[in-house]
Amino acid sequence: MVELAAARRGDSKLLVLYVVNMFNRDRCELDRLNELPNTAYVMKPIHASLLFNTLQELFGISSKLHATVSKWEDSSWKVLIERLGVRERLSGARILLVEDNLINQEVAVEALSMAGIEVQIATNGREAVDMLSTGNIFDGVLMDLQMPVMDGFEATQIIRRRHSMETLPIIAMTAGVLFKDRQRSLDVGMNDHVSKPVNLQNLMETLMKWVKPAHPRPLQNHQKSNEDGHSLGKSLVMGNKVDWEKIELPGIHIHNGLARIGGNQKLYFKLLKSFAKTHDNTEAEILAALANRDAKALRRLTHSLKGVAVTLGAELLHNSAALAEQEALTGQFDRIRVTVDSLIVHLNKVLNSIQMMLELIRVADGGSTGSTSGATQNTVQLYSEIVNLLEHSDTRLQEICATHQTTIRTWFGEAESYETFTQHIELYRFEEAREIFLNRAVVETLSSSN
Numbered sequence: 455m456v457e458l459a460a461a462r463r464g465d466s467k468l469l470v471l472y473v474v475n476m477f478n479r480d481r482c483e484l485d486r487l488n489e490l491p492n493t494a495y496v497m498k499p500i501h502a503s504l505l506f507n508t509l510q511e512l513f514g515i516s517s518k519l520h521a522t523v524s525k526w527e528d529s530s531w532k533v534l535i536e537r538l539g540v541r542e543r544l545s546g547a548r549i550l551l552v553e554d555n556l557i558n559q560e561v562a563v564e565a566l567s568m569a570g571i572e573v574q575i576a577t578n579g580r581e582a583v584d585m586l587s588t589g590n591i592f593d594g595v596l597m598d599l600q601m602p603v604m605d606g607f608e609a610t611q612i613i614r615r616r617h618s619m620e621t622l623p624i625i626a627m628t629a630g631v632l633f634k635d636r637q638r639s640l641d642v643g644m645n646d647h648v649s650k651p652v653n654l655q656n657l658m659e660t661l662m663k664w665v666k667p668a669h670p671r672p673l674q675n676h677q678k679s680n681e682d683g684h685s686l687g688k689s690l691v692m693g694n695k696v697d698w699e700k701i702e703l704p705g706i707h708i709h710n711g712l713a714r715i716g717g718n719q720k721l722y723f724k725l726l727k728s729f730a731k732t733h734d735n736t737e738a739e740i741l742a743a744l745a746n747r748d749a750k751a752l753r754r755l756t757h758s759l760k761g762v763a764v765t766l767g768a769e770l771l772h773n774s775a776a777l778a779e780q781e782a783l784t785g786q787f788d789r790i791r792v793t794v795d796s797l798i799v800h801l802n803k804v805l806n807s808i809q810m811m812l813e814l815i816r817v818a819d820g821g822s823t824g825s826t827s828g829a830t831q832n833t834v835q836l837y838s839e840i841v842n843l844l845e846h847s848d849t850r851l852q853e854i855c856a857t858h859q860t861t862i863r864t865w866f867g868e869a870e871s872y873e874t875f876t877q878h879i880e881l882y883r884f885e886e887a888r889e890i891f892l893n894r895a896v897v898e899t900l901s902s903s904n
Contacts, residue, residue: 468492531553531716534819535569540658545570546671547593547661552582552609553627553725554601556732556881557725557762558590561652562596562811563626563849563882564721569658570671572847575882579609586613592622594665597644599628599635614643623664629761650712651765669847687844698722703811705803711767722766730808733759737798744787744794751783752790759801771800836861837895844888851887852879865895 472495494509535541549566554561554577563573574590576582578601586592595613610624618875626639629650636647645664648657698719700709701728705856712722736755743751760775781790836858843851855862855876866872871894878887 462611493551508615513674522602530719531565531568534654534716535658536615538655538658538662540662543662544658544665544667546572546669547575547665547667548591548669549570549661549665550574550576550582550585550590550592550595552576552579552595552597552606554578554598555758557728557765558598558650559882560721560725560728561715561765564715564718565652565654565657567847567849569661571661573882574847574885579604579606579612583608583612586617586622591668592751593667594621594661595624596627596648597624599626599639602754606644607638610639610642610644617642625664629757650761654716696711701811703804703807705747705800705807706772707769708769709767710769711765711768714765714767725766726808727812729762730805730812733762733801737801740794740798744791747787749782749785749787753779754876756782756797759797761805766804768804771797771804774800833861837865840891841888844884844891847882849882851884855879862895867894 463903470493472493531857547570549571551562551566551573553562553575559575563575566573566803574585574592576585580596580603582595582597583604586595597606597626606626606628613622613624624643626636626644626647627650628635646660647688648660661879696713701708701809711725712719715721715725740752740755742748743755755773756779760772760779763769763772763775774793778790778793778797781793836854840846840851840854843854859876863869863872866875871890875887875890875894878884879889
């Protein structure tokens with residue numbers, strides 16, 4: 455099949471879509487397909503949503519091969535949110551995001567924050583149930599279906615004992631959902647369903663259908679905060695501007711990744727960093743699951759990897775993970791080893807690409823870990839700003855803390871408290887971060903201002 459596409463390489467107008475048997479063992483064929491211009495493929499069995507997305511990407515290839523940063527931003531989340539009038543309807547809403555994957559958390563929080571929505575995170579269904587049982591008030595819940603400890607189905611059944619569909623909308627949010635899972639989610643009391651990776655228009659339209667903020671927030675306040683945080687023109691953690699047109703990441707199609715998150719370059723950089731950090735030990739975990747013949751663990755690991763990979767634009771890794779997940783369902787461990795070997799090759803290729811990029815940026819930055827510009831800003835003003843951002847679960851807090859980390863670190867009496875505070879910020883646990891900040895940083899701050 456590759457020979458046909460290669461023979462027509464000179465025909466720039468020909469678009470080719472291949473339907474590939476998922477049990478095809480020739481991974482080289484898929485690698486070659488991925489490198490051919492104006493070519494895409496889908497794996498059997500075909501899901502309608504996957505086919506639709508692939509066709510969209512295929513018909514956009516010709517116009518996107520030489521896309522610039524401005525082209526990426528033409529269809530940005532910011533423009534879409536403004537066009538739909540999302541902020542007018544949802545600014546000030548409080549959403550509980552129940553999601554166990556860090557990168558999926560970051561994508562969802564970034565998107566929701568741009569719409570003026572405050573987000574709290576639970577990493578599994580049990581945490582969500584506990585949060586809703588202790589007086590936390592939310593205007594809606596985004597509930598992943600497949601999670602450890604307690605899945606979304608069981609969590610929803612428990613939540614519905616105390617909260618009706620009218621008072622607390624619960625929207626299922628998962629990747630590769632089957633019709634039976636969609637129906638089951640409705641049967642247990644969920645209001646609606648959206649798919650991952652996030653289609654922002656679908657997500658926002660669904661939220662506007664079901665969610666009504668109990669305490670709407672003035673629109674202009676949030677507009678300003680997002681104008682400051684959306685552009686890559688400011689610091690990317692270490693003060694560097696990334697020209698994505700000049701960067702090549704083997705194993706990753708940068709344009710596809712950026713397109714999936716509305717051209718948000720700052721978020722994309724952050725997702726790449728998070729992927730390298732959270733999946734550093736994934737190879738060992740997959741091999742351990744394989745050695746222990748633990749089909750459940752293998753499905754969980756490959757399912758998580760599959761969803762994250764497609765968000766980043768790592769299509770080969772996504773396909774390998776999808777194939778491994780399907781084979782894990784059969785429990786035929788004698789057959790799955792070849793697939794896992796291919797998956798690990800693609801995983802390491804992606805990880806090595808990201809690590810190389812981060813190292814180049816670190817070297818270009820002279821190895822610095824933060825700016826000392828915080829010393830020039832009024833301490834009390836900075837302290838007040840951080841408290842305000844914590845109160846509103848504002849994701850700009852990560853950038854503020856990175857820029858002024860030298861100053862902020864001095865406010866904590868012990869390094870452990872500071873490290874815990876920053877970890878909570880990275881994980882979007884703003885309530886926990888606020889508690890630590892007020893208890894540990896306030897004394898040092900007030901005494902230094904006298």
